[in-house]
Amino acid sequence: MDIFQTLAGGVGQLADPMVWVMILIGTVFGVIAGALPGIGATLGYGLVLPFTFVMSPEHAVAFLLSISVGVMYGNSIPAILMGVPGNPSAVLTVIDGHTLFKRGEGSLALGVAFVAALGAQFISILFFVVLVVPLTNLAYVFLAPELFALLLLGMVAIVSLTGKNVLKGLLAAAFGLGIGIVGLDPINLTARFDFGFRVIRSGFEIVPVVIGLLAVSELFRMTRQVYQWENLSGVTKKNKFPPWSKLKPTIPAILGGTVVGTLVGAIPGAGATPAAMIAYQQAQLFSKHPEEFGNGSIEGIAANEAAQNASNSGELIPTLALGIPGSGSMVLLLSALTVHGFIPGPRMTEARPELLYAAIAGLLAATLFLVLTGWWMASLMLKAVTLNRSGVIVFSLAVVILGVFSLNGRIFDVAAMIVFGLIGYFMLRYGYSTAGAALAVVLGKLFEQNLRQGLSLTRNSWGEFFARPITATVVAIAVIIFLIGIYRQFRLRQRMRG
Amino acid sequence: MDRRFDLLFSVVVVALGIFVLVETQTIPDGVFVDPVGPRAFFNGIGAFFVVGGSSIVFRRGVQWFRGRDDAHEVPAEGSKDEPGIPSSGARSYGIVAICLGYVALWEPLGYLFSTPVFLVAALGAMGERRWLRLTVIAIAFTAVSYFVFAQFLNVRLPVGPLRPWFRDLGWVNI
Numbered sequence: 020m021d022i023f024q025t026l027a028g029g030v031g032q033l034a035d036p037m038v039w040v041m042i043l044i045g046t047v048f049g050v051i052a053g054a055l056p057g058i059g060a061t062l063g064y065g066l067v068l069p070f071t072f073v074m075s076p077e078h079a080v081a082f083l084l085s086i087s088v089g090v091m092y093g094n095s096i097p098a099i100l101m102g103v104p105g106n107p108s109a110v111l112t113v114i115d116g117h118t119l120f121k122r123g124e125g126s127l128a129l130g131v132a133f134v135a136a137l138g139a140q141f142i143s144i145l146f147f148v149v150l151v152v153p154l155t156n157l158a159y160v161f162l163a164p165e166l167f168a169l170l171l172l173g174m175v176a177i178v179s180l181t182g183k184n185v186l187k188g189l190l191a192a193a194f195g196l197g198i199g200i201v202g203l204d205p206i207n208l209t210a211r212f213d214f215g216f217r218v219i220r221s222g223f224e225i226v227p228v229v230i231g232l233l234a235v236s237e238l239f240r241m242t243r244q245v246y247q248w249e250n251l252s253g254v255t256k257k258n259k260f261p262p263w264s265k266l267k268p269t270i271p272a273i274l275g276g277t278v279v280g281t282l283v284g285a286i287p288g289a290g291a292t293p294a295a296m297i298a299y300q301q302a303q304l305f306s307k308h309p310e311e312f313g314n315g316s317i318e319g320i321a322a323n324e325a326a327q328n329a330s331n332s333g334e335l336i337p338t339l340a341l342g343i344p345g346s347g348s349m350v351l352l353l354s355a356l357t358v359h360g361f362i363p364g365p366r367m368t369e370a371r372p373e374l375l376y377a378a379i380a381g382l383l384a385a386t387l388f389l390v391l392t393g394w395w396m397a398s399l400m401l402k403a404v405t406l407n408r409s410g411v412i413v414f415s416l417a418v419v420i421l422g423v424f425s426l427n428g429r430i431f432d433v434a435a436m437i438v439f440g441l442i443g444y445f446m447l448r449y450g451y452s453t454a455g456a457a458l459a460v461v462l463g464k465l466f467e468q469n470l471r472q473g474l475s476l477t478r479n480s481w482g483e484f485f486a487r488p489i490t491a492t493v494v495a496i497a498v499i500i501f502l503i504g505i506y507r508q509f510r511l512r513q514r515m516r517g
Numbered sequence: 518m519d520r521r522f523d524l525l526f527s528v529v530v531v532a533l534g535i536f537v538l539v540e541t542q543t544i545p546d547g548v549f550v551d552p553v554g555p556r557a558f559f560n561g562i563g564a565f566f567v568v569g570g571s572s573i574v575f576r577r578g579v580q581w582f583r584g585r586d587d588a589h590e591v592p593a594e595g596s597k598d599e600p601g602i603p604s605s606g607a608r609s610y611g612i613v614a615i616c617l618g619y620v621a622l623w624e625p626l627g628y629l630f631s632t633p634v635f636l637v638a639a640l641g642a643m644g645e646r647r648w649l650r651l652t653v654i655a656i657a658f659t660a661v662s663y664f665v666f667a668q669f670l671n672v673r674l675p676v677g678p679l680r681p682w683f684r685d686l687g688w689v690n691i
Contacts, residue, residue, distance in 0.1 A: 207547020
């Protein structure tokens with residue numbers, strides 16, 4: 020299998036009209052799922068999975084991947100317009116995008132998100148095709164110590180999310196880390212901090228906790244005030260696509276985000292959220308205006324959107340090439356394929372290369388569809404400012420509660436989500452970063468697990484652990500970025516005080 | 518933000534840190550020994566909570582002691598409310614209580630009865646007063662969402678007292 024054959028195979032799949040039908044339905048569903056707080060790709064996949072059992076495997080893959088593309092684009096819309104991330108990877112788009120919206124520059128924020136998301140998606144498909152074989156070899160090289168180093172790099176991105184008070188931000192991250200590692204010890208499987216409750220013996224489900232901290236907390240905070248969005252000064256119903264001169268400065272951030280998103284997304288267990296965080300941090304480091312990050316930076320939006328969209332293609336690499344799912348949604352993709360008799364593993368696409376072609380077709384056609392209709396969909400959402408704000412908040416809560424219950428059918432997950440939403444409400448009020456906490460929750464379990472399992476691999480030797488070339492390099496980069504990040508945060512605060 | 522609440526929150530952080538440190542000591546060592554162990558991360562987190570929280574308490578305390586007036590409002594470090602629009606923390610706590618009440622009623626009343634109650638109560642708490650319109654919208658949302666999730670997507674939503682009837686209709690099999 021070579022690059023041109025693979026690309027041609029993907030385009031060839033589009034000759035099937037049924038593939039187009041699946042992709043169009045999947046993309047629209049994905050945009051809606053991405054735009055609804057708390058739904059996202061994993062839950063979106065979970066809801067439609069039963070339908071894929073009656074499809075052919077190629078149609079199922081194209082359908083599910085078009086949902087991913089739609090979700091990653093769609094989650095920027097509520098992030099910018101309402102200040103509520105559609106899912107965790109869009110939280111940085113909230114910080115910068117919603118700020119721009121409140122300044123009356125919502126069209127600019129949406130335009131940047133549009134160009135970054137779809138541009139990165141197109142480029143990353145090419146990366147996917149070119150790199151799928153050598154990157155799968157790299158996936159074999161990433162053992163526990165290397166994964167730990169990569170997760171450390173992701174954790175370090177928390178420094179960019181600490182907000183005005185670095186100490187409070189780090190406390191929030193420590194809280195998230197603690198929540199993430201509640202449950203069974205990864206080495207000895209002894210229960211920790213379960214207080215005798217069987218329901219949390221394996222730990223908290225990540226999706227309800229993260230949705231609680233990020234989305235529900237914001238919904239609770241929004242209930243403090245009653246007003247209509249269209250009454251805010253600066254809010255505009257105009258949906259003029261921004262001129263090229265305003266989008267041009269975002270190109271380096273888009274390209275950087277695309278590379279980071281594809282590569283980080285390719286590492287099993289990483290995914291869109293750490294990819295977006297790392298890309299955001301990188302963009303801030305290299306930006307000529309780092310002080311704008313967190314205050315309406317278009318480069319920040321561009322880097323975040325590019326990385327999370329590019330990670331779609333990145334996640335596919337270990338999933339389809341090795342049978343190792345790159346994220347929760349990829350777990351569900353593989354589940355759908357096992358129903359069709361496939362055995363996840365390195366030989367899956369070797370036996371049926373059409374799966375790879377269908378993946379390319381899904382990503383390509385969904386992106387093309389969004390290029391043609393995505394701005395209109397986002398413009399439609401601009402008209403959402405005329406919706407009753409109180410109604411949107413309450414119905415969003417109802418949808419989120421229903422969605423989280425649908426994950427496992429456990430009311431405990433809903434209760435946990437509401438409790439973490441309340442905790443997140445106080446965190447938002449008093450300057451403790453919910454984004455930092457949520458990132459730490461997502462990465463925490465893997466962080467501890469890979470450190471301790473990695474030490475077992477190196478015969479409990481710290482020296483041997485950190486002397487591994489990839490581990491040492493990535494840890495060194497993480498330490499440097501952490502120190503630069505702390506220094507920059509203090510400089511920014513001093514500038515703001517001055 | 519009100520520095521008194523910020524101070525209180527920081528005290529809670531310190532207390533949480535002490536709790537974590539104490540509770541961590543009850544985690545048993547496992548059969549397999551590794552250099553990190555099952556308690557290291559929690560010990561680190563607990564210690565950081567105590568030190569970090571105490572630092573914030575100390576700083577706030579010094580600022581308060583040295584302050585020349587009794588004004589408790591200090592520059593916000595978290596998300597700010599929209600300026601010029603009245604805000605109410607009580608409303609938010611009310612919404613949280615309504616959500617928790619919804620969770621409590623979910624199984625006994627079932628989705629079809631608890632959801633309209635939740636929607637009407639929450640919208641009422643947000644100041645909506647067109648009760649008939651609210652009720653109609655709430656019932657319509659509940660019916661549509663039940664049909665889509667329970668019947669179409671096969672999500673098992675509880676139906677409460679309607680279970681025998683729905684079972685006879687073949688709509689549920691529990």
